[in-house]
Every structure is written in C-alpha cells, then in structure tokens.
Amino acid sequence: MSYTRMTVRWVARVGYGARGLVYLTVGALALNAAMEFEEARDVRGAMQEVSTHAGGQIALFGLAVGLLAYSLWRAVQTTLDVDEHGWSLRGLSVRIGLLVSAIMHASLAFGCAEIAMRLSDSGSKPIQSAVARTLEWPYGRWIVVIGGLIVAGAGIAHIHKAVTGGFRRWFEAPPLAMKLIDPISRIGLTSRGLLFIGIAAFVAYSALTLDPSDARGIEGVMLWVQERDYGRVLLGVLGIGVMAFGLYSVLEAFVRRVGLGRS
Numbered sequence: 001m002s003y004t005r006m007t008v009r010w011v012a013r014v015g016y017g018a019r020g021l022v023y024l025t026v027g028a029l030a031l032n033a034a035m036e037f038e039e040a041r042d043v044r045g046a047m048q049e050v051s052t053h054a055g056g057q058i059a060l061f062g063l064a065v066g067l068l069a070y071s072l073w074r075a076v077q078t079t080l081d082v083d084e085h086g087w088s089l090r091g092l093s094v095r096i097g098l099l100v101s102a103i104m105h106a107s108l109a110f111g112c113a114e115i116a117m118r119l120s121d122s123g124s125k126p127i128q129s130a131v132a133r134t135l136e137w138p139y140g141r142w143i144v145v146i147g148g149l150i151v152a153g154a155g156i157a158h159i160h161k162a163v164t165g166g167f168r169r170w171f172e173a174p175p176l177a178m179k180l181i182d183p184i185s186r187i188g189l190t191s192r193g194l195l196f197i198g199i200a201a202f203v204a205y206s207a208l209t210l211d212p213s214d215a216r217g218i219e220g221v222m223l224w225v226q227e228r229d230y231g232r233v234l235l236g237v238l239g240i241g242v243m244a245f246g247l248y249s250v251l252e253a254f255v256r257r258v259g260l261g262r263s
Contacts, residue, residue, distance in 0.1 A: 188242075
C-alpha cells in the first residue's frame with residue numbers, strides 16, 4: 001500500500017470517528033433535554049457543553065482536527081471520485097452533496113476551534129447568518145431555495161440509503177457483525193435524514209418570508225419538535241436516533257471500505 005493511500009485512509013477514519021463523537025454528544029444532550037425539561041442543543045451547543053468540563057478545550061481541539069480530517073476526506077471523495085460515482089446526473093448530485101459536506105464540516109472544525117479558544121459561544125446561528133447574507137445577493141431568495149433543496153436532497157438520500165441498505169456495500173465486516181451494524185445504521189441514517197429535511201423546510205420557508213430568523217439548524221428543528229404535543233417523547237426518540245447515527249459514524253471509522261481507487 002502506498003504512503004498516500006495509507007494517509008488518506010487514516011484521515012478518513014479519524015474523520016468518521018470525530019463526526020461520530022459529535023453526533024453521539026448531540027444525541028445524548030437531546031435525550032437529556034427530553035428527560036430534564038431542558039432545551040435541545042445543536043452541534044455548537046454540544047461543543048460548548050464539552051468545553052465546560054475538565055480537559056474540554058483539549059478535547060475540542062482534538063475534535064476540530066478530526067472534523068477537518070473528515071472535511072478533507074469529503075473533498076477527496078468529491079474531486080477524485082474514489083467511490084466511483086461517475087459523471088452521470090445521479091453521480092454528480094452525490095458528489096455535489098459530498099462537496100457541501102466538506103464545506104459544512106470545515107466550518108464545524110473552525111467553530112470547534114473558536115469555542116476551544118473562547119473566541120465564540122453556542123449562541124451563534126450560522127444558518128441564519130448565511131441565509132441573511134445570501135438574501136442580500138441578486139436572486140438571493142432563489143439561491144436560498146436551491147440551498148434548501150440541496151439539504152432536502154441529502155436528507156432523502158440518507159433515508160433512501162437506510163431503507164435500501166445501500167450503506168452495506170461500503171462495510172467490510174463479518175456477517176455476524178453486520179447483524180448489529182445494520183439496524184444501527186438504518187436508524188441513524190433515517191434520523192439524520194429527517195433532521196436534514198426539517199432544516200431544508202425551514203430554510204425554504206425563510207426564503208418565502210424573506211426573514212432569516214425563520215431558518216433553523218439542528219437546534220431549531222429539535223426545539224420545534226420539543227414544542228409539539230408529546231414533544232418530550234418525540235425529542236427523546238430523535239435523540240436516540242441521532243446517537244445511532246453517531247455510532248454508525250464511529251463504526252465507519254473501523255469497518256468502512258476506504259481508499260483511492262481499487263486497492
């Protein structure tokens with residue numbers, strides 16, 4: 001195995017692990033919010049919670065490095081097409097989604113480092129800020145709508161992968177292990193897909209109202225769920241689902257097929 005391929009594999013596995021730890025924390029905080037009548041928190045809120053504990057700053061810097069590694073891996077998937085999605089319309093849509101994921105996780109890595117250095121807090125709302133800036137551009141309303149559609153497409157893709165078991169072709173695990181991995185993956189992917197669809201709906205709605213405050217991220221969607229009838233139950237179920245996605249990501253760090261082309 002070449003040094004480049006080995007490096008890429010380690011970058012990808014560290015990245016998957018970091019993403020998993022982030023979502024495990026977000027899901028656990030959502031579950032705690034459901035049981036303790038607290039407000040749900042998003043990824044930045046989870047990072048802020050980590051920073052309040054002993055060794056939190058060191059942990060956040062570690063997460064920042066891991067999230068940056070994941071962003072780099074997504075960029076490799078996009079530009080080098082290591083998963084062989086090709087140039088078809090479907091393949092291009094997948095690769096565009098991977099590019100968006102690379103940008104999003106690079107932003108999360110930057111935010112994680114900011115919180116670790118006490119330069120930022122969990123009160124910032126990056127989605128609302130991005131929508132506000134975009135609405136000021138020419139055709140900004142339509143750009144926001146397109147952004148919402150891209151997020152919705154990613155959510156639908158997650159659910160499709162969960163229903164069809166499309167994730168299975170990327171796992172190199174014994175049949176016995178897959179019996180455990182399979183339900184965790186399906187639950188986790190479905191939960192994240194539903195979150196993405198919720199975010200997309202609020203982003204598109206903000207384009208219709210021309211009010212950036214109507215856009216919501218993970219925290220906003222969870223708070224909306226929490227405010228419904230039986231909201232605590234629904235939030236608890238969603239929290240478990242998000243934790244399942246975190247565990248799915250951690251499992252990817254160990255058993256996902258990763259490489260540059262065929263190897």
